Amino acid sequence: MRFRKHIYLILSSLLVFMFAWPISADQGLLLSSRRRDSIPIGIIFPMNTAVIPSGVERFTSADGKVIIGAGSTYAVGATGGTATASISKVTSTDGAHNPTTDTFPAIQDTGGAPGGGSVVGSGVSAGGHAHTVSGTYTRAYQQLVLVRTIEALPQFPANAIVLSDQATTPVSGLSICYDDDVLLRSGATIASDAGTFSAMSVTTAGAHKHDNDGTEWTASGGGETGYLYDSAGGHNDHAITPGLEDEELKRIYMTAWTATDGFKNEAGVICMWESLTPPPGWELVSSVYDYFIKLGSDVVVGDTYDETNRISVSLAVGNSDNPHGHKLGGNTDTLAVTSYHTSVNNTHGHTIATSWISHTPAYYALAFIRKL
Numbered sequence: 001m002r003f004r005k006h007i008y009l010i011l012s013s014l015l016v017f018m019f020a021w022p023i024s025a026d027q028g029l030l031l032s033s034r035r036r037d038s039i040p041i042g043i044i045f046p047m048n049t050a051v052i053p054s055g056v057e058r059f060t061s062a063d064g065k066v067i068i069g070a071g072s073t074y075a076v077g078a079t080g081g082t083a084t085a086s087i088s089k090v091t092s093t094d095g096a097h098n099p100t101t102d103t104f105p106a107i108q109d110t111g112g113a114p115g116g117g118s119v120v121g122s123g124v125s126a127g128g129h130a131h132t133v134s135g136t137y138t139r140a141y142q143q144l145v146l147v148r149t150i151e152a153l154p155q156f157p158a159n160a161i162v163l164s165d166q167a168t169t170p171v172s173g174l175s176i177c178y179d180d181d182v183l184l185r186s187g188a189t190i191a192s193d194a195g196t197f198s199a200m201s202v203t204t205a206g207a208h209k210h211d212n213d214g215t216e217w218t219a220s221g222g223g224e225t226g227y228l229y230d231s232a233g234g235h236n237d238h239a240i241t242p243g244l245e246d247e248e249l250k251r252i253y254m255t256a257w258t259a260t261d262g263f264k265n266e267a268g269v270i271c272m273w274e275s276l277t278p279p280p281g282w283e284l285v286s287s288v289y290d291y292f293i294k295l296g297s298d299v300v301v302g303d304t305y306d307e308t309n310r311i312s313v314s315l316a317v318g319n320s321d322n323p324h325g326h327k328l329g330g331n332t333d334t335l336a337v338t339s340y341h342t343s344v345n346n347t348h349g350h351t352i353a354t355s356w357i358s359h360t361p362a363y364y365a366l367a368f369i370r371k372l
Contacts, residue, residue: 039153039265040279044272044366046144046161048177048258050189053157059146062186062364066141067272069252069288070365076274078365084136084198085311085359087242091350095320096128131350133240133315135200139247139361142178142295143187146272156265161258163270163368165287165302170268170371174257179296181253183361197242202317238350239318245354248307249361252291255301265371272366285368292361309360319349 044059052058064083070076144161156162161177164170182192254270270285278284291304 037265039149039156041149041152042274042279043149044146044274045156046146046184046186046256047157047159048144048161048190049159050145051159052145052147055149055151055153056147056157057150058188059148059186060188062146062366064185064187065362065364066183066185067293068363068365069285069291069293070367071276071284071286072289074290074363074365076276076365076367079363081360081362083362084138085313085357087133087135087137087197087200087313087315087357089133089313089315089352089355091131091133091317091352093128093130094350095346095348097346097348127346129205131205131238131317132203133200133317133352134203135240135242136198137242137244137311137313137359138193138196138198139183139249139311139359140181140195141183141185141193141361142180143185143189143191143193144178145188145190146186148274155262158261159258160263161256163254163256163293164268165252165254165270165285166268167255167301169257170270171257171263171266174259174263176255176296177258178256182295184256184293184295186364195244197244200240200242202238202240237320241316241318243314243316245312245314247311248305249292249294249309250290250304250306251294252288252304253294253296253299253301254288256295267371269371270368271371273369274366276367278367278369281372282369283372285370288368292363308356308358310356310358312354312356314354315352317350317352319347321345321347 061077065079065081068074070078147160162170162174169176180192273279273282276284287302287304
């Protein structure tokens with residue numbers, strides 16, 4: 001009982017001391033300001049390092065996806081789109097050639113005796129064909145490591161990145177980074193892509209035969225037939241040169257700011273949040289609703305573009321030399337070729353019209369909030 005009394009007296013004395021200790025107005029404002037300017041649990045922001053500091057955890061839900069503003073069409077956590085734009089175009093039909101008697105003498109009906117007989121006819125133009133060109137295109141992006149606070153922080157850690165819809169830093173002493181007109185993407189590492197074509201290929205096409213007078217040949221006195229065919233196979237040796245003519249996207253431009261040391265959380269700082277109800281001292285940034293986030297540009301920061309999600313691709317198809325020969329097929333007992341070409345270089349190319357391809361990048365939707 002005596003021990004309990006002593007504990008009671010000690011605690012009572014501490015309470016009296018705490019409430020009796022004078023706190024100045026400036027000290028009260030300082031304590032209030034520190035609470036107000038701390039970074040609450042659940043704030044999401046990028047970092048330009050894969051080293052995760054204490055007080056935060058890596059936000060993995062958006063990995064491999066670009067960030068779009070939630071709040072209107074998109075709910076927080078919504079996903080969709082594709083990582084790459086799929087390209088599939090058919091070329092023009094080209095590559096036909098006409099074997100003349102100078103390069104491809106007419107077939108002769110031997111009448112059962114190879115080496116003699118009468119002319120049945122001359123070869124006809126053949127070999128026109130088209131190809132299908134396919135591949136993928138990845139839009140330009142800057143991949144950063146997204147983290148989420150798991151405890152209230154007194155300030156942002158070193159190498160943290162905060163966003164702004166202004167051209168000036170929201171916190172004194174920060175430097176702009178990633179001013180490259182690129183999509184903000186989440187990932188486990190720091191990576192970038194300037195926009196690349198990959199897996200470009202062209203289908204095999206162009207195998208053909210020369211029918212004599214447009215039909216197969218029939219020997220006299222029998223039903224045997226024959227034809228001339230391309231012994232070189234398909235004409236698939238065209239070089240493909242892809243190019244991005246233009247791209248459109250429903251997007252907003254924001255600046256990204258960082259420092260190599262920790263920095264304060266001040267009014268104007270924009271971060272991400274997994275709810276449309278912001279924490280105390282923050283507000284939703286409605287201007288980013290439904291927009292993909294692009295970092296930096298030579299356009300005015302904060303500008304929005306309500307464009308169709310698509311890209312315009314050009315595909316240049318190089319010439320093919322296509323050296324090839326022809327020979328007789330079918331029943332050779334009654335049909336014979338006195339001579340035929342063995343090396344004709346049927347040089348030709350194809351064209352593909354430049355056109356738009358629909359493409360929405362793979363995305364993850366988050367709310368954007370601004371520090372008041």
